[in-house]
Amino acid sequence: MVTNLFVKDRVAIVGAGMTTFMRRALETxxxxxxxxAKMALDQAGLTLKDIDCVVIGSAPDTFDGVHMKGEYLADGSGAFNKPMTRVYVGGGTGVFIPVSAWWHVASGLCRTVLAVGEEKMSPAHPHPQYVFRYIWDPILHRPLEPNLIWIFAMEMRRYMAKCGAKKEDIALVSVKNKRNALDNPAAQLAANITVDDVLKSELLVWPVNELDISPVTDGAAALVITNENVARQVTDSPVWIEGLGFTLENQHWENRELAYPRYLNYAARMAYKMAGIERPWKEIDVAEPYDPFDYKELHHIEGLMLARPCEAWKLLKEGYFDRDGELPTSPSGGLLGVGNPIAAAGVMKVAELFWQLRYEAGKRQVKKPVHRAVANAWGDLMQAGTVIVLGN
Amino acid sequence: MSVQKFPGTKLSAKEMYSLPGLVESSPQAKYEFSAGPTISRFLKGLKEGKILGRRCPRCGRIYVPPRDYCEFCHVPLADWVEVPDTGRVETAVVSYISVKRERLEKPEVVGVIRLDVPGYPEDGYEFAGLFHRICMDPEEAKKDKTIGMKVKARWRPPEQRTGSILDIECFEPVG
Known part of the structure; x- marks a missing residue:
């Protein structure tokens, strides 16, 4: 993959905002x-007048239960009478939103972009899981009556078998992230839990128990993304988008190794190359790997090359990924702790790194000095990988 | 600036169901899917008790489930080949919930079978394989030795086959 680095404008994030993440939001x-969107603009010290283009991301329309969600969300996102793009790569959408905003600005097409992710999952009844039925192949998979969790359980089992990790090793991710979320006022599932709590929670699809999974969540998150010129005018501490990557793996997951996320590794290599990073395990100071399931954080840490394949779970046990560890991961609390409103969850991860890189994360601020950070999101059936590298 | 409070209002389940103007809507969407020429032929093979794959003339991969084209070489696939109905368990899980997340009375074992099909490096990243049920005791399925275990397709009797993935009842351990 050859990346054209000769872009017109350097791109920065200058504001971030989000709602509380919760089950059953009153708000539409x-x-x-x-x-x-308002919070992100306020933080940037800008108003809608300053926005040239809007990028909206949202996962399947079937969650909110409204048609053409991008258009539906447009007025709340300040997109009327402006060029508006809706992007959607399943769970990968959240990080794809700032990636898309980047090319709007880097190309010189727009100076300042408002980038918004939203998901409201509570409306789907009896459970949003049923909506995911449509993710499976209609001819070869659906006759087996699959539940969404099957696919993740199959991947987790493969990771366990190949890497020698036990359920209790993996449950530590859930413990860490829910604990990190205690310091996040937006969090839905902040808690001090133990590995035992995870293992004793409702068994859904062995090896997956309820506390291995992120919850059903409503919420939104937004970023203001602009060119260098504007960024220098509005803030002393812009956070630069230094690298990005997005790649797709094929949808036939029954024909490939599930223990290692190649879909992510290609995207990560693309992003690191663009950012000039050769040794991500040394050069990245803080990370927000996508963690809709606890094993998925380990999987993604390895895909992002922050640990060797099959070694993330060993480092986790040593506290390497704790907020005061060598390489803090999901200091926000992640999807497991803060919540998982799909597209908004990925934006939340980028917003967290924005705050970390500006030393504005308050009690969540990681101990070590931070210069460079990486976030990723993942979507569809082990398929879509999106990565963003930020620097201050 | 460290944010202390974020916007948004959480409702309890009771509050939500007593909201003025709460609307319930259930779209009744039904779909009929055609399988396409390649998978139709594959399904016809299942009805005859055969697993059919398709070979790429350029790289030699044999695709199961078959495709119309090679995903890597981007050339049309030509030869059809019957492949063995045996393989090894690549991954296996035990489901305690239904498609709608209700508790199942009897847990079921499902997983991916790496079929004994040539054209791929041993233990390679890519392989010919199927997602299916595995007929075995759930507690046995959780043991380490299940991964890599040899399995064989258990076929439905010919008169019950309909040209569906369910013409294979499941894969079951052999030996």
Missing amino acids: PRELAWEA
Whole structure:
């Protein structure tokens, strides 16, 4: 993969906002988008007048239960009478939103972009899981009556078998992230739990128990992304988008190794190359790997080359990924602790790194000095990988 | 600036169901899917008790499930080959919930079978394989030795086959 680095404008994030993440929000999806967008603009010290283009990301329309969600969310996101793009790569959408905003700005097409992610999952009944039925191949998979969790359980089992990790090793991710979320006022599932709590929670699809999984969440998150010129005018501490990557693996997951996320590794290599990073395990100071399931954080740490394949779970046990560890991961609390409103969750991860790189994360601020950070998101059936590298 | 409070209002389940103007809507969408020429032929093979794969003339991969084209070489696939109905368990899980997340009375074992098909490096990243049920005791399935275990397709009797992935009842351990 050859990346053209000769872009017109250097791109920075200058503001971030999000709603509280929660089950059953009173606010409509539009209102959630508006709250997050307004907060991001306020933090940037800008108003809608300053926005040239809007990028909206949202996962399947079937969650919120409205048609053409991008257009539906447009007014809350300040997109009327402006060029508006909606991007969607399943769970990978959250990081794809700032990636898309980047090319709007880097190309010179727009100076300042408002980037908004929203998801309201509570409306789907009896459970949003049923909506995921449509993710499976209609001819070869659906006759087996699969539940969404099967696919993740199969991947987790493969990771356990190949890497020698036990359920209790993996449960530590859930313990860490829910603990990190205690310091996050936006968090839905902050808690001090033990490995035992995870192992004793409801067994859904062995090896996956309920506390291995992120919850059903409503929420929105937004970023203000602009060119260097504007960034220098509005803030002393812009956070630069230094690298990005996005790649797709094929959808036939029954034909490939599930223990290692190649879909992510290609995207990560693309992003690191662009950022001039050769040894991510040394050069990245803080990371927000995508963690809808606890094993997925380990999987993604390895895909992002922050640990060797099959070694993330060993480092986790040593406290390497704790907030005061060598390489803190998910200091926000992650999807497991803060919540998982799909597209908004990825934006939340980028917002967290923005705050970390500006030393604005308050009690969540990691101990070590931070210069460079990476976030990723993942979507569809072990398929879509999106990566962003930030620097201060 | 460290943010202390974020916008948004959480409702309890009770509050939500007593909201003024709460609307319930259930779209009744039904779909009929055609399988396409390649998978149709594969399904016809299942009805005859055969697992069919398709070979790439350029790289030699044999695709199961078959495709119309090679995903790597981007050339049309030509030869059809019957492949063995045996393989090894690549991954296996035990489901205690249904598609709608209700508790199942009897847990079921499902997983991916790496079929004994040539054209791929041993233990390579890519392989010919199927996602299916595995007929075995759930507690046995959780043991380490299940991964890599040899399995064989258990076929439905010919008169019950309909040209569906369910013409294979499941894969079961051999030996």
